[in-house]
Amino acid sequence: MAPLALHEKVLVSREFFRTGHAEMTCEQCHGGNPAAAARPEAHKGVVKDPTEVPPFSEVDKIVCAECHEEQVKTGSTSLHATKSPFTKVLRARAGNDAKNWDSVIEPGRRNHCTACHSSCGDCHVSRPKFAKGGFIQGHVFRKKPDMVNQCMACHGSRVGDEFFGNRGIGDAHLAKKSMDCMACHPAGEMHASGEGLTSRYQLPQMPKCAGCHEKDLGKVAQHKVHAGKVQCQVCHSQDYANCYSCHTGKDANGIAYFVNQMETESFKIGLAYPDSGRSEKYILVRHVPADKEVFDFYGKDAFRTFDNVPTWKATSPHNIQRKTWRSASCNHCHGQRSLFLADGDLLAYEKTANRPVMVPDDKVPAKRKEDAAKDPEVTVQSAMMVTAEALHMALGKKAPLTLVDARTPEAYKKGHIERAVPFNVAGELRYPADETPRSMTMKGPEELAALFGSLGIERPVHVVVYDAGGLEAPLLAYALHRLGHGNVAVLDGGIDAWAKEAKLPLVAGDPTPAAARKLEAAPNANIIMDNRQVAEAMAEPGTIVLDSRSVGQYQGLTYHPLQVRAGHIENTVNLPTMGFWTAEGFLKDPRASAWLLESRGITKDKRIIVTCTTGQAAAGAWWALKYLGYPNVVLHDGSWVSWERSPMMKK
Amino acid sequence: MHHLRVLRFRRHPSWRLLAAALATGLLVAAGTAGAAGDPAAKPASTCIACHTDVAKIKAEAANVPVPAGSGLQAGKG
Numbered sequence: 001m002a003p004l005a006l007h008e009k010v011l012v013s014r015e016f017f018r019t020g021h022a023e024m025t026c027e028q029c030h031g032g033n034p035a036a037a038a039r040p041e042a043h044k045g046v047v048k049d050p051t052e053v054p055p056f057s058e059v060d061k062i063v064c065a066e067c068h069e070e071q072v073k074t075g076s077t078s079l080h081a082t083k084s085p086f087t088k089v090l091r092a093r094a095g096n097d098a099k100n101w102d103s104v105i106e107p108g109r110r111n112h113c114t115a116c117h118s119s120c121g122d123c124h125v126s127r128p129k130f131a132k133g134g135f136i137q138g139h140v141f142r143k144k145p146d147m148v149n150q151c152m153a154c155h156g157s158r159v160g161d162e163f164f165g166n167r168g169i170g171d172a173h174l175a176k177k178s179m180d181c182m183a184c185h186p187a188g189e190m191h192a193s194g195e196g197l198t199s200r201y202q203l204p205q206m207p208k209c210a211g212c213h214e215k216d217l218g219k220v221a222q223h224k225v226h227a228g229k230v231q232c233q234v235c236h237s238q239d240y241a242n243c244y245s246c247h248t249g250k251d252a253n254g255i256a257y258f259v260n261q262m263e264t265e266s267f268k269i270g271l272a273y274p275d276s277g278r279s280e281k282y283i284l285v286r287h288v289p290a291d292k293e294v295f296d297f298y299g300k301d302a303f304r305t306f307d308n309v310p311t312w313k314a315t316s317p318h319n320i321q322r323k324t325w326r327s328a329s330c331n332h333c334h335g336q337r338s339l340f341l342a343d344g345d346l347l348a349y350e351k352t353a354n355r356p357v358m359v360p361d362d363k364v365p366a367k368r369k370e371d372a373a374k375d376p377e378v379t380v381q382s383a384m385m386v387t388a389e390a391l392h393m394a395l396g397k398k399a400p401l402t403l404v405d406a407r408t409p410e411a412y413k414k415g416h417i418e419r420a421v422p423f424n425v426a427g428e429l430r431y432p433a434d435e436t437p438r439s440m441t442m443k444g445p446e447e448l449a450a451l452f453g454s455l456g457i458e459r460p461v462h463v464v465v466y467d468a469g470g471l472e473a474p475l476l477a478y479a480l481h482r483l484g485h486g487n488v489a490v491l492d493g494g495i496d497a498w499a500k501e502a503k504l505p506l507v508a509g510d511p512t513p514a515a516a517r518k519l520e521a522a523p524n525a526n527i528i529m530d531n532r533q534v535a536e537a538m539a540e541p542g543t544i545v546l547d548s549r550s551v552g553q554y555q556g557l558t559y560h561p562l563q564v565r566a567g568h569i570e571n572t573v574n575l576p577t578m579g580f581w582t583a584e585g586f587l588k589d590p591r592a593s594a595w596l597l598e599s600r601g602i603t604k605d606k607r608i609i610v611t612c613t614t615g616q617a618a619a620g621a622w623w624a625l626k627y628l629g630y631p632n633v634v635l636h637d638g639s640w641v642s643w644e645r646s647p648m649m650k651k
Numbered sequence: 652m653h654h655l656r657v658l659r660f661r662r663h664p665s666w667r668l669l670a671a672a673l674a675t676g677l678l679v680a681a682g683t684a685g686a687a688g689d690p691a692a693k694p695a696s697t698c699i700a701c702h703t704d705v706a707k708i709k710a711e712a713a714n715v716p717v718p719a720g721s722g723l724q725a726g727k728g
Contacts (some may be wrong), residue, residue, distance in 0.1 A: 006712035012702040034696035039711055042697040139702075231662040 001153060002561065004127070009320045013138020021141050029063045031311050034625065049129065053081050064120045071191050075120065079194035079203065083114040088198050093290075095304035104299035110249045111256035116154050118522075123190070125482035128153045144412045147180040148557055155181075155275075158241055160317040165576035166585045167265065169596070172321050173444040175551045175574065185220035196598060201277025201314055224325070231283040233316050235257050235327040240317040246289035249297040260289045265582045267326075269333070270341040270357040276314040285341055285357055286315035292349055302556030307352045309421030312341055323599055325592040328373055368635070376594040377544035384627045385462055385587060387491040388502040394464075395419060401462040402514075404455060406472040407495070415506035417466065417498060421455045421514045425472040429479055430615065430638075433562040436645045440562065440614045441638035442528070448483055451520035456514035459485065466491035468496070468587025471577065474623035479636060484522030490623065494585040527622075527634055531646045534609055534636050538571055544602055545569065545609045545636070548577040548621035553613065560613040569611065569643060575600060577617040580624035604630050 016022055027034050032046035050063045055077050065072040076082060085603040087109060094105050116129060123145045126135050131153035136146050145151055152160040161167040163174060168179060173179040189205035197203060209232045210217065226235070245261035254600070270285035272278045290311055295302045326332050335337060340359035343351070386394075405412050405420040412422040425578035428451060442448070457463055463480060465488065467473040473490045480488045491497065495501045498504045529537060537543050547568050552558040554574040556566035568574070580593050587593075602608060608625060610633060612619040616633050625633045636643075643649055701707050 006715060007709045009707065010702055011705060011708055012699070014703070026696065030698075032698070034698050036697055039701070164685075267697075547675075 001131065001148065001156060001558075003132050009126075009132075009134030011138055012137065013140060014230055015137070016041065016139040019140055021139075048133075049119050049121050049167060050124075050585075051122075051125075053119060054119070062120065068120075071187070072120070073192040074193045077193040077195050078191055079200055080118045080123070080190060080199070082194060083117050084194055084196050085200065086113045086201075088338075088538045089309050089516065091314035092308045093303045093306045097304070100299070100302060100304070104295055104302040108248055108298045108302070111250075114260050115256065118154070123150050125555070130154050131156075133255055139440050144182055148552075151181040158243075161583070162238075162240055162317055164558065165319075165550040165578060166552070167241060167578055169321065169576050170318045170551035171319050174555070179554065198275045199277040199314065201616040202275075203277075206277075217643070222626045228279070229281050231278060231280045233284050234282055234333070236320050236322065236324055237267070237284060237317040237326075238319045238321065238324060239265045239582075240284075240286060240315070241318060242266055242268075242287035243289035245291040246294050247291065247296070248294055260273060261291075264584065267339060268341045268345065269339055269359060270312055270314075271359055271363070272314070273310060273311050273356040278314050284315050285312040285319065286309075287311055288313050288315075298624055307350060310353045310357050311347075311350045312354050312357045325589075325595055328595055328599075329375065330368045330371040330373070334365045334371070337364055340364045344478065358438075365520075375591050376598055377511075377595045378590045380590050381388055381627050381629060384489055385621065387492055387494045387592070388498040388504060390596075391417075391491055391498070392502065394503050399462070401464055404457075404463060404465045404476065406465050406467040406476045406494075411468060411509060413508065415495075415499070415508050417495070418505070420466070420511075422511050423451075423455060423476060425467075425476050433614075433641050437643050438643070439638055440641040442479060442482065442615070443529070444524040445483055445521035448479060449519045452483065452485075453519035454514070454516045458483070458517035458519055461487070463518075464491060465486040465489070467494050467585065469494035469496055471581070471620040473585075475616045475619035478527075478619040482524055482528055483519070484524050485519070492586055496584060497586070505623050524547065528637050529609060529634050530637050531643050531648045534569075534611070534643075535648050537607070537609060537634075540607075542605070543607045543609065544573040545611060546602065546621060547572040547574045548617045549574070549612045550576050550578070560641075563613060563644070565644050565649075569640070572611065573602070575621075577612070577620040577624070581620055587627065590628055593624060597625070597630075598627070607632040607634065609634045609636055611639045613640045615639045 019195065025034070026032070029050045030046050030048070031050075033042050033044055036042040036044075043427050051064065062072050067415075077084075079085070090113065091101070091104055091110055094101055110532070116128065118128050118130075122130075124143070125139060125141050126133050127149050136142075136149040152164075153636045163171045165171075169175075175181070177183075184207040189203065189207065192203055192205045194200070194203060200206065217227055222235070242265075243260045243263050246258050247261065248256070248258045250256050268285050268287075269282050272280060272283050276283065288311055290306075290309075292303050292306045340363075341354070341357055343358060346354050346358070391403075395403070402421040403417060405416045405422045406425045407416075407422075408426065409422055409424055412420070416422070428443075429448075430440050430442055433439045443451070457480075463477075463485070465473040465476050465480075467476075473494065477488045477490050480486075493501065495506075499506050534545065538545055547554055549568075550558070551574060553560065553566075556568070559566045577594075579596055580588055582588060608630060610621040610625070612618040612621075615635060615638060618639055622633050622635050701711065
């Protein structure tokens, strides 16, 4: 979500004056001096957010209470307003030392852990302060919060990425039924008092799957077996992000920040523990970013009793699907020890508190012999991907290969793999978006051949491409295929797999100019289509146009900066690229990816045209499908950015 | 709906002031309330004059210092 410009944040629309809230004057809520002629005088004494929760003894002073007394009364003690469980957890971890609390924990709590608490206005009139504020509709108050600008402004990274399909394939509630946050989390829950709770799952108003799906429980055999014992999400969620080692501080401008040292996509089943708020025996657990040293910026050894509270906490990932890889077969869970939280998953200083969450060997359900489900048979094109270790070995042997760094020139300069030549994919591979009608289409074969030749790439040379775990490397690798140069591989997991996981060295500095080669272009016209070709092909039987963008983008809720219009091409199938790649840039388990495609009717006998916004996510899908052995995969050149600027776009 | 708004507004602390203004006919002249639906009927207070004028507000915004920040504080849950 791009930040609003300063003037946009405070611009009051004419529409506002047609609403009931305009019956009050500005100064009635905000104070200040409306008679003053200049900004400094006019703003003297102004309260930017008069809906902010004051000290609880003065909660009656919240201006909203004048008319919305009941909502303010409970809302001011709601979880959104107070973040009270955070404080309780911090107290449990800090130990009984008032000085430590006052001097170290409390400043950290205020600046970081509960800084995202929200006022009435943060949900009903502006973006939350945590997301730098700003009116979302010119000061018009909205009864129902805006999912993108308000809910996701705070819940955008974990929940938002899962829900929209920026990680995984998104949530069926959004994809199939266009349900937003409020569909499951209505005002009754948002305004409910959270006093005395140690977990949000203890809130009586929390939504229950059975609230809507009760009638489905009796229909499915697996539901009869698992209901009440296994949390619904265990079977109906995809992998989700786990965060580790949050560290906090203030930058040179005194702005408080926090940063997670590690984020990884996985799936862990634990046991319901005391205070989890879950009634089932087996629940999904997510590693929270809490760290013993999280407040070291404020003072050392603040968390003397850190191991009092589990770091693997009950979770309900917002990436629900009716069919998942886990539910495709009993034995995708049964007998899979690695899916169940074990001692080996725990850090040294978090073992005691997580003991009740861990699943001992005798509690891991045994493999079921009678499971008839068959996994798809997958033969991957293994030469298309290379691991960090294999690349290291090849480089060590001085194998004749050209290594290309597809990240930005700045990232290259900071640290790259030795022998790599830089190629700025974002700037050099495609025509600019404003260059209609070529908007974001790939440069012509001769131009590309000259560019790649300047990197030292020639026909027989093996090329390995890496990026920062994004989709630049697959796009560059696709472009080489487009030129008829198929001898190319992508580094699985990108630079982090090399440097952080394999702990292999990087070098810093500018590149040494490569000896230019002449690369003859032998364009492969079978793997690319322009707008007109896509429009014609869509009508042909056996063709699927696969839109590989996130569900949010596909539905027009979120958009890429280069998009003029939000939305998608008619009669396309949405399956986000991140169903095949982890957010860290690793290709997912090929069996799970193959199953996912087949379960959506995307089979190898069909021609698959992949599209997205600019062609990059589509290249990620193209690469994954080819890796899985799909023979007929075509990329929509320029994708939506080109399409919406072309006559194909229905006005 | 309007009736409901009026009822709610009666609970507002400025109700007494408003009632007095209505009684003396000052409300129409001052235009401090009751103008919902007609932006033009609003008084040209500093707040409204600036906060509804893109050019003015842009010019003012250019003078407001904004700390650069490290960019790290954008992390979300």
